[in-house]
Amino acid sequence: MSVNIKNVTVTFKNQVRAVDHVNLEIPHGVYGLLGENGAGKTTLMRVLTTVLTPSDGEVYLDGIRYGTGKDEVIRQKIGYLPQELNLYPGLPVQDCLEYLGELSGIPKEECKKRIRYYLEKTGLTNHRKKKMRQLSGGMKRRVGLIQALLNEPEFLIVDEPTTGLDPEERVRIRNLLVDFSEGRTVLFSTHVVEDIAATCSKLAVMRKGSFLYTGTVQALLSRAKGKIWTANVADDTEAKRLEKQYRTTSKQYTEEGMTVKIISDVKPDIDCTQPKITLEDAYLYLMMEKKKQSALKNKNFSQ
Numbered sequence: 495m496s497v498n499i500k501n502v503t504v505t506f507k508n509q510v511r512a513v514d515h516v517n518l519e520i521p522h523g524v525y526g527l528l529g530e531n532g533a534g535k536t537t538l539m540r541v542l543t544t545v546l547t548p549s550d551g552e553v554y555l556d557g558i559r560y561g562t563g564k565d566e567v568i569r570q571k572i573g574y575l576p577q578e579l580n581l582y583p584g585l586p587v588q589d590c591l592e593y594l595g596e597l598s599g600i601p602k603e604e605c606k607k608r609i610r611y612y613l614e615k616t617g618l619t620n621h622r623k624k625k626m627r628q629l630s631g632g633m634k635r636r637v638g639l640i641q642a643l644l645n646e647p648e649f650l651i652v653d654e655p656t657t658g659l660d661p662e663e664r665v666r667i668r669n670l671l672v673d674f675s676e677g678r679t680v681l682f683s684t685h686v687v688e689d690i691a692a693t694c695s696k697l698a699v700m701r702k703g704s705f706l707y708t709g710t711v712q713a714l715l716s717r718a719k720g721k722i723w724t725a726n727v728a729d730d731t732e733a734k735r736l737e738k739q740y741r742t743t744s745k746q747y748t749e750e751g752m753t754v755k756i757i758s759d760v761k762p763d764i765d766c767t768q769p770k771i772t773l774e775d776a777y778l779y780l781m782m783e784k785k786k787q788s789a790l791k792n793k794n795f796s797q
């Protein structure tokens with residue numbers, strides 16, 4: 495399964511350019527799509543599902559070009575979990591999934607077998623008789639994921655699959671996606687950096703309709719090498735003082751007080767050490783660098 499995005503642009507009627515000339519080849523396995531609110535992730539995913547026709551550019555799935563009369567064939571290869579999904583509130587979970595399976599043309603017995611398997615895998619077996627409207631947000635999300643997996647798609651696109659899940663369920667769903675990706679392609683879009691760190695070896699980082707980065711997690715981590723520092727402080731007042739002085743990313747309470755993470759090309763003039771870089775550090779470093787560059791560009795432009 496290969497997915498190719500070539501020079502794709504989406505401009506909405508209100509002139510918002512949500513996706514701006516992007517190019518991407520999505521390989522096998524779980525591929526992360528990370529980006530701030532409004533970056534263009536959902537718009538790009540809607541293009542990939544054939545729901546939205548781009549204003550410009552081409553998309554190919556296994557060499558089949560979108561919008562050339564073969565979109566139905568493409569759709570049969572795709573499973574999609576959208577950000578918001580309201581599945582038949584009056585139907586019990588089992589009936590709802592059986593109905594969706596029937597709509598997808600999955601043979602009845604095979605469909606029941608898959609439903610049993612995925613209910614078990616998502617920890618929902620004991621909730622299968624509950625009506626959809628009686629489920630918690632996290633449970634609804636998991637049923638939504640099952641509907642996307644049900645036709646065992648070659649290309650699975652999931653938009654924020656772990657939203658509303660408790661930590662244990664989050665891990666369970668991540669593992670399910672990794673297992674499912676064996677021999678398939680999974681596009682995993684999220685704001686949760688931890689989700690990407692736990693599932694993907696490659697990712698794209700999106701901002702304002704463009705990719706700031708595409709490549710391996712490892713290479714992104716090495717970009718931030720030598721730029722992240724940790725300082726221990728006694729309390730929040732001291733942490734705030736550091737925040738005024740340096741570009742800080744996070745602070746965390748510890749047994750002794752607090753630790754503050756600082757981004758700096760050179761060692762800050764305080765007692766600090768270099769921690770093991772996390773994907774969150776590398777992501778925040780990338781975002782800060784790009785924002786700094788755009789601010790500089792705007793300043794030069796207005797001078």
Ligand SMILES: Nc1ncnc2c1ncn2[C@@H]1O[C@H](COP(=O)(O)OP(=O)(O)OP(=O)(O)O)[C@@H](O)[C@H]1O
Nearest residue numbers: 506508510512529530531532533534535536537538
């Ligand atoms: N149908 C639409 N008409 C006009 N503008 C839209 C439409 N859909 C999205 N947008 C705009 O396009 C931009 C990208 O939105 P999109 O939903 O793709 O971002 P996102 O990265 O998925 O954000 P989030 O992480 O918050 O879901 C935003 O500025 C949004 O307001």
